[in-house]
Amino acid sequence: MSLVKLYDTTLRDGTQAEDISLLVEDKVRIARKLDELGIQYIEGGWPGSNPKDVAFFKDIKKEKLRQAKIAAFGSTRRAKVTPDKDNNIVTLIKAEADAITIFGKTWDFHVREALRISLEENLELIYDSLEYLKKHAPEVFYDAEHFFDGYKANPDYAIKTLKAAEEANVDCIILCDTNGGTMPFEVAEIIKAVKEQIKTPLGIHAHNDSECAVANSLHAVDLGIVQVQGTINGFGERCGNANLCSIIPALKIKMAKECISDEQMRHLRELSRFVYELANISPDKHQAYVGNSAFAHKGGVHVSAIQRHPETYEHMRPERVGNCTRVLVSDLSGRSNILAKAEEFNINLDSKDPVTLEILDNIKEMENRGYQFEGAEASFELLMKKALGTHRKFFTVLGFRVIDEKRGEDQKPLAEATIMVRVGGKVEHTAAEGSGPVNALDNAIRKALEKFYPKLKEVKLLDYKVRVLPAGQGTASSTRVLIESGDRHTRWGTVGVSDNIIDASYQALIDSIDFKLHKSEEQE
Ligand SMILES: CC(=O)SCCNC(=O)CCNC(=O)[C@H](O)C(C)(C)COP(=O)(O)OP(=O)(O)OC[C@H]1O[C@@H](n2cnc3c(N)ncnc32)[C@H](O)[C@@H]1OP(=O)(O)O
Numbered sequence: 335m336s337l338v339k340l341y342d343t344t345l346r347d348g349t350q351a352e353d354i355s356l357l358v359e360d361k362v363r364i365a366r367k368l369d370e371l372g373i374q375y376i377e378g379g380w381p382g383s384n385p386k387d388v389a390f391f392k393d394i395k396k397e398k399l400r401q402a403k404i405a406a407f408g409s410t411r412r413a414k415v416t417p418d419k420d421n422n423i424v425t426l427i428k429a430e431a432d433a434i435t436i437f438g439k440t441w442d443f444h445v446r447e448a449l450r451i452s453l454e455e456n457l458e459l460i461y462d463s464l465e466y467l468k469k470h471a472p473e474v475f476y477d478a479e480h481f482f483d484g485y486k487a488n489p490d491y492a493i494k495t496l497k498a499a500e501e502a503n504v505d506c507i508i509l510c511d512t513n514g515g516t517m518p519f520e521v522a523e524i525i526k527a528v529k530e531q532i533k534t535p536l537g538i539h540a541h542n543d544s545e546c547a548v549a550n551s552l553h554a555v556d557l558g559i560v561q562v563q564g565t566i567n568g569f570g571e572r573c574g575n576a577n578l579c580s581i582i583p584a585l586k587i588k589m590a591k592e593c594i595s596d597e598q599m600r601h602l603r604e605l606s607r608f609v610y611e612l613a614n615i616s617p618d619k620h621q622a623y624v625g626n627s628a629f630a631h632k633g634g635v636h637v638s639a640i641q642r643h644p645e646t647y648e649h650m651r652p653e654r655v656g657n658c659t660r661v662l663v664s665d666l667s668g669r670s671n672i673l674a675k676a677e678e679f680n681i682n683l684d685s686k687d688p689v690t691l692e693i694l695d696n697i698k699e700m701e702n703r704g705y706q707f708e709g710a711e712a713s714f715e716l717l718m719k720k721a722l723g724t725h726r727k728f729f730t731v732l733g734f735r736v737i738d739e740k741r742g743e744d745q746k747p748l749a750e751a752t753i754m755v756r757v758g759g760k761v762e763h764t765a766a767e768g769s770g771p772v773n774a775l776d777n778a779i780r781k782a783l784e785k786f787y788p789k790l791k792e793v794k795l796l797d798y799k800v801r802v803l804p805a806g807q808g809t810a811s812s813t814r815v816l817i818e819s820g821d822r823h824t825r826w827g828t829v830g831v832s833d834n835i836i837d838a839s840y841q842a843l844i845d846s847i848d849f850k851l852h853k854s855e856e857q858e
Pocket residue numbers: 350380382383384409410411412413437438439448449479512571
């Protein structure tokens with residue numbers, strides 16, 4: 335297998351994405367994880383840009399990385415300054431990274447409009463910046479910014495810029511699709527032409543503005559490119575960069591190109607989620623390979639087939655990237671979905687058992703009323719138990735009342751809930767306040783039940799989503815509440831539907847508590 339080197343720029347181009355900003359400590363933590371994954375180069379930032387990036391290069395030196403090399407990023411020198419006097423170049427050298435990558439202009443239009451210098455002067459900028467850096471850094475890479483647009487506009491000049499870099503003896507020239515508008519067939523044609531004229535090893539850095547960044551990068555590798563740049567989860571300027579979470583499995587599984595080991599690739603999903611977490615961005619569940627939905631099967635026909643052979647509806651084994659097969663339950667389910675879920679919940683259910691069809695019919699009817707079980711598997715498990723007669727009634731709610739009161743224009747509203755429950759032979763009547771009516775009801779339910787079931791103290795409400803269902807959908811316009819709860823070990827989702835938002839919330843809260851009690855009993 336031929337080796338392709340991965341160059342991660344999550345910490346530089348990734349932070350150019352809207353809404354993403356990483357602390358120095360976060361950058362160091364991500365760099366450690368990238369190193370563990372086996373990424374060969376980690377671009378840490380632009381030290382000439384800000385103090386945070388300068389601090390990163392200082393701090394990362396204290397880390398004992400297993401194999402990754404750290405690269406510092408910057409630009410060619412400014413016009414009319416020699417490299418040794420150019421602040422950006424001097425700061426790059428001071429960062430003492432294992433490699434330095436600078437970008438320079440390829441597109442004549444950019445030279446004229448962005449830099450406002452002559453085409454000849456730009457060639458000098460490229461050559462003497464790189465030639466100077468080669469004397470001061472172990473490895474030097476050249477990012478040919480806007481290479482594909484530049485080549486399409488003026489191929490002779492674009493090649494001259496690469497030749498300037500080649501004469502400076504750089505270690506790799508990276509062809510950049512900076513504006514992300516190049517199509518895969520153009521990439522293939524242009525790279526073939528470049529390879530006839532440039533002998534320096536080539537790399538690719540593709541942006542995703544036309545959704546082709548991964549395809550363009552893979553095409554480039556197919557044509558013999560040896561370095562692929564990208565970011566975890568595709569974070570990057572505008573629409574992002576080529577997503578390494580897709581590129582890595584594609585290289586290894588589809589193209590037989592070695593880049594990281596099989597064992598390292600099993601941590602890809604974990605790394606993807608780690609980066610989402612530190613960037614404070616919700617994971618994209620539909621993300622290829624590593625997303626929650628990447629191997630989630632919803633249609634009954636699909637579920638039936640994957641149970642016979644997973645490859646019927648899966649292009650690869652999800653475990654290879656640390657993901658897993660999931661079966662969803664909805665009104666698109668068939669008996670196979672119900673049986674798969676029963677197995678997952680350790681419930682004995684036979685395909686010929688009439689209860690299977692009863693559960694299926696029940697789901698379809700409830701989804702028509704606005705329930706949604708995809709995000710509420712705990713409610714579904716309880717529903718199954720009820721249908722099978724294995725549901726245990728831990729408590730009975732005899733009634734509740736919620737009061738929301740505002741005592742003056744400038745006063746905050748007060749919310750209070752009272753609830754009456756029966757547990758065994760005992761009746762408990764409890765009141766509680768809350769920061770809103772749902773919170774007050776939640777507090778009252780727990781206060782009443784915690785006395786009998788102390789384990790409920792562990793339960794935390796993690797997420798609460800309300801959706802007003804449009805009139806005309808199903809039989810009535812109503813509200814759906816989805817709740818995510820959790821304890822020290824796990825998380826679970828429950829659902830409630832009613833034309834009264836408090837009642838919908840009540841149903842989801844009660845299911846959440848009921849589920850916790852069943853799980854605790856099963857564990858005991
Ligand atoms: C394709 C890419 O993604 S490249 C990476 C882009 N990333 C960033 O821009 C993030 C970090 N950038 C920064 O912190 C700042 O822009 C800095 C520190 C680099 C420069 O800040 P300033 O000196 O205030 O300049 P400003 O940002 O307004 O303009 C960019 C300058 O870089 C110059 N420049 C742009 N590309 C190059 C290049 N390849 N070589 C040399 N100079 C360049 C521009 O001509 C302009 O300089 P001028 O105003 O003297 O003509």
